[in-house]
Amino acid sequence: MTTLIKGGNGFxxxxxxxxxxxxxxxxxxxxxxxxxxxxxxxxxxxxxxxTAHPGGAxxxxxxxxxxxxxxxxxxxxxxxxxxxxxxxxxxxGALRDATGLSVEAYAPDGTSVAxxxxxxxxxxxxxxxxxxxxxxxxxxxxxVGQGWASGLEGLATDHGVHVAGAPAPAAPPAPGPAAPAFAxxPPAPGPAAPAFAxxPPAPGPAAPVxxxxxxxxxxxxxxxxxxxxxxxxxxxxxxxxxPAPAPVPQQYPAGPGYGPxxxxxxxxxxxxxxVLTPSQSDAWTYGPVFPPYTETGRDNDVITVDGLPPGPxxxxxxxxxxxxxxxxxxxxxxxxxxxxxxSTEDRYFGRVLxxxxxxxxLRLRLEAEGQWRMEVSPLAxxxxxxxxxxxxxxxxxxxxxxxxxxxxxRYRGDDNLIVHVYELxxxxxxxxxxxxxxxxxxxxxxxxxxxxxEGPLVVEFEMADGxxxxxxxxxxxxxxxxxxxxxxxxxxxERRGWxxxx
Numbered sequence: 001m002t003t004l005i006k007g008g009n010g011f012x013x014x015x016x017x018x019x020x021x022x023x024x025x026x027x028x029x030x031x032x033x034x035x036x037x038x039x040x041x042x043x044x045x046x047x048x049x050x051t052a053h054p055g056g057a058x059x060x061x062x063x064x065x066x067x068x069x070x071x072x073x074x075x076x077x078x079x080x081x082x083x084x085x086x087x088x089x090x091x092x093g094a095l096r097d098a099t100g101l102s103v104e105a106y107a108p109d110g111t112s113v114a115x116x117x118x119x120x121x122x123x124x125x126x127x128x129x130x131x132x133x134x135x136x137x138x139x140x141x142x143x144v145g146q147g148w149a150s151g152l153e154g155l156a157t158d159h160g161v162h163v164a165g166a167p168a169p170a171a172p173p174a175p176g177p178a179a180p181a182f183a184x185x186p187p188a189p190g191p192a193a194p195a196f197a198x199x200p201p202a203p204g205p206a207a208p209v210x211x212x213x214x215x216x217x218x219x220x221x222x223x224x225x226x227x228x229x230x231x232x233x234x235x236x237x238x239x240x241x242x243p244a245p246a247p248v249p250q251q252y253p254a255g256p257g258y259g260p261x262x263x264x265x266x267x268x269x270x271x272x273x274x275v276l277t278p279s280q281s282d283a284w285t286y287g288p289v290f291p292p293y294t295e296t297g298r299d300n301d302v303i304t305v306d307g308l309p310p311g312p313x314x315x316x317x318x319x320x321x322x323x324x325x326x327x328x329x330x331x332x333x334x335x336x337x338x339x340x341x342x343s344t345e346d347r348y349f350g351r352v353l354x355x356x357x358x359x360x361x362l363r364l365r366l367e368a369e370g371q372w373r374m375e376v377s378p379l380a381x382x383x384x385x386x387x388x389x390x391x392x393x394x395x396x397x398x399x400x401x402x403x404x405x406x407x408x409x410r411y412r413g414d415d416n417l418i419v420h421v422y423e424l425x426x427x428x429x430x431x432x433x434x435x436x437x438x439x440x441x442x443x444x445x446x447x448x449x450x451x452x453x454e455g456p457l458v459v460e461f462e463m464a465d466g467x468x469x470x471x472x473x474x475x476x477x478x479x480x481x482x483x484x485x486x487x488x489x490x491x492x493x494e495r496r497g498w499x500x501x502x
Contacts, residue, residue, distance in 0.1 A: 002141075002291050004116045009142040011292050012113045012132070015284060015380045016073040018106045021088050021129065023098035023118075028068035029087040029152075030058050031159050034080055038160030044081075045161060046070070058084065072132060074139050075284070075384065083133040085144075085159070087126065089152045095121035103129040105141055107289040114291075116143035125151040137383060284380045284399060286424050286456055287311045292377040302330070303364045305376050308356045310431040312379050312458075314397050315340065315354050321370025322346040329354055330363040340364075341395070345465045350394035351382070353460055355432065385459065389471040395464050400457040403476040407459065409440070409448040413466020417442050419450065422458040433458065454478055 002010050021028035032044040032053065039045060043054050052059040057076040061069045072084055086103055088095070095101060101118040116130055124147030131142050148155040288309030295303055319325055325348045327341035340352045348368075354376075356362045362376065382397045383390070385407065400407075411417045419440035427434040439450045452459075455478070461468075 002114050004114060004141070004143040006116075006118075006120070006143050006145045008116075009140050010114065011135070011377075012074075012105060012139055012141045013107055013289050013292075013378050013381045014074050014138050015289055015378075016071065016075070016108055017113070017132075018108075019070040019072060019086055019130075020102075020104045020106070021068040021070065021086065022104070023088060023095075023101035025091040025093070026068070026088045026095070026098045026101060027091060028060060028070055029089065030060065030070050030072070031085040031087060031156075031161075032058065032077070032081045033083045033085060033159060035082040037083070040080070045156070057081075074132070083131050085128050086130045086132075087152075087155065088129045089126040089155075094123045094125055095127055095147065096123065101129075103143075105130075109289050111289060111291075113289075114141040114143075116145070118145050120145065121147065124149050126155045128155070138381060284401065284456065287313075287379040287430055289378045289380055292375050292381070294373070294375045296371070296373045297366075298371050299369060300367050301372075303366060303374060305362045305364075306360065308360050308362055308376070310356050310358050310360060312353055312355050312433050313362070314351050314377050314379060314382050315364070316351045316375040316377065317341060317348065317366075318373045319348040319368050319370060321368075323369030324367065326365075326367040327352070328365045330365055332357075332359075334363075336365060343465055345394070348394065350464075351396045352462070353379075353397055353433070353458070358431065379458070382458075385470065385472050387472045387475060389469050391467065391469055392461070392464070393467045396461045398459040398461070398470070399455075400452055400459060400472070401455040401478075402472070403454050403478040405452045405475040406473040407450040407452050407470060408473050409450065409468060409470050411442075411446055411448070411464065411466070411468040413464060413468065414444055415465040416463040417446070417448075417468070418461070418463040419448075420460045420462055421450075421452065422460065423453060424456040424458065425454065436460065449473070 004010065027048065029045070029047040030053075031039055032046075034040060042050075046053055046058045046060050048060065051061070055076060055078060057073050057078065059071040061071065063069060070086060077084065088098075088101065088103075090098060095118075098121065101121055103116050103118075104112055105114040107113050114130075118127070118129065121127065127147040128144045130144050132139050133142065134140075148158070150157075288311045290309060293305050293308075295305075297303075315327070317325070317327060323344075323346075325341055325343045325345070326339070328336040329338040329340065331337040338354070340354060341348075341350065343350075354362060354364070364374075366372065366374070379397070379399075382399050385398050385400045385405075389408075409417075409419070417440055418438070420436040420438050422433050422436050424434065440448050442448070452472075
C-alpha cells in the first residue's frame with residue numbers, strides 16, 4: 001500500500017481499480033475530464049442519480065456498511081478523458097464533521113495500491129479528494145484534498161457542469177454535447193443551500209446525491225462493469241440495466257475455465273452465456289497485481305526487491321549515458337541465471353520480462369555506466385496492442401486481448417529484432433509463463449507481419465535496439481472471454497502479506 005500526503009502522487013497499475021470513499025455522511029461522485037479540465041457532457045458525471053458511465057468505465061455503488069465505491073476500469077477509459085476526479089460531498093453540515101474522511105484504491109485482487117487520509121477538512125461541503133490522471137502511458141493517483149466553500153454546485157460549475165439557476169457562461173469552451181442541466185431547488189424554509197429536485201420515480205436501489213437531480217435518460221443502457229470483490233466487505237449486487245438495442249453480442253462458450261473465479265483470482269469472469277462487454281474484454285487478470293517498485297542508482301549494482309508475489313513481472317530500465325548495459329536475474333546461489341539485457345546502445349531504454357521466484361525476492365545484477373532508473377511493475381501494467389500504430393524504442397512487453405489478428409511491425413534499428421509470443425489460454429499456473437514461441441528473428445531494418453492467435457497473449461520484443469512501430473490489422477471478434485485463465489491462487493489476504501513495507 002502507498003500512503004500519500006496531500007499533493008503526493010504515484011503510479012498505480014493500469015487495471016480496473018475499486019476506490020473506497022469513506023467518511024460519515026459523505027457521498028461520492030466522479031467527474032471524467034478532458035485535458036482542458038472540463039466534462040464533455042452529462043454522461044461524464046457519475047453520481048447516485050446516474051450510477052454508471054455509458055462506456056462502463058466508471059460505476060458508483062454503496063456496500064452494506066455504507067462505504068461508497070467508485071469502480072474505475074482504467075483500460076476502458078476513453079482516450080480523450082485525461083483525468084478522473086474522485087469527489088466527496090457532505091450530506092449535512094461540513095466535511096470537517098465527516099469522521100474518518102479518506103479515499104483508498106484497490107487492485108482487483110484486493111490489494112491496496114493508494115491511500116489518502118484527509119486531515120485538514122474545514123467548512124467546505126464538497127471536495128476533490130483525489131484524481132487519477134494519465135502519465136507516461138500509464139495512470140497516476142494524486143491525493144488532492146481541495147475543497148469548495150461554494151459546495152457541490154461551485155465544484156461542478158468550475159468543471160463545465162451548468163447548474164440550472166446559475167449564470168450561464170459567456171461562451172462554451174469548445175463545441176460538443178450540451179453540459180448537464182439540473183432542476184432548480186424546491187422552495188424550503190431555512191438557510192439557502194444548493195439543492196435540486198429529486199429524480200423522477202424509477203426502479204433501482206440508488207438514491208440521488210444531495211444537491212443533484214439526474215440528467216436526461218441516455219438512449220442506451222450502460223455497459224455492464226467489471227465485477228470486483230471488495231476487500232473486507234460483502235458487495236451489493238448491481239442493478240440489472242434495462243434492455244436496449246445493441247449489436248449481436250459475443251457469447252462466452254461453455255467449457256472448462258469459463259466458470260466462476262477461483263479465490264484470489266482478481267476481476268471476476270462472467271458466467272457462460274454472459275455478454276462480453278468492452279470493459280470486460282479489455283480487462284487483464286493474468287498474474288499478480290502490486291504497486292510498482294522504483295529504484296535509482298549509478299554504475300554497476302545488485303538490485304533486490306523483496307516481498308513480490310511470485311510470477312511474471314515487467315522490468316523497465318532507463319540509462320541516459322552511453323556504454324554497455326547488461327542485466328541478469330540472480331539465482332539462490334547468487335549466480336547469473338537469465339540474461340535480460342545485453343546492449344551497447346547509447347541512452348538505453350527498455351522493458352523486459354522477468355519471473356519472481358516462489359520466495360518472493362527478485363535479485364538482479366546490473367552492469368551499466370552512469371545514472372540509471374529501474375521500475376518493477378505487474379504484467380497487467382504493460383501496454384495493449386491496438387489497431388492504432390504506436391511508436392516504441394528498445395525491447396518491450398505488450399499485451400493482446402482481442403481475437404485472431406495480424407501484428408504489423410516496422411523496425412528501424414540496425415541490429416537484431418527478436419520477438420516471442422506467450423499464449424496464455426489454457427495455462428493454469430499464474431506463477432509462470434508458458435513456453436514461448438519465436439515469431440521474428442531478423443537483423444536490420446525491415447517490415448514484418450506476424451499472425452496472432454486469440455488473446456490473452458504476451459508479445460515480447462526481446463531484442464529491438466532502435467525505434468520501431470507496431471499495430472494490429474484485421475482483428476477478428478473474440479470467440480470467448482479475453483481472459484479464460486482460471487488458475488488457483490492464494491487468497492487476497494495471503495497476497496497482501498507478500499508486499500514489502502517500504
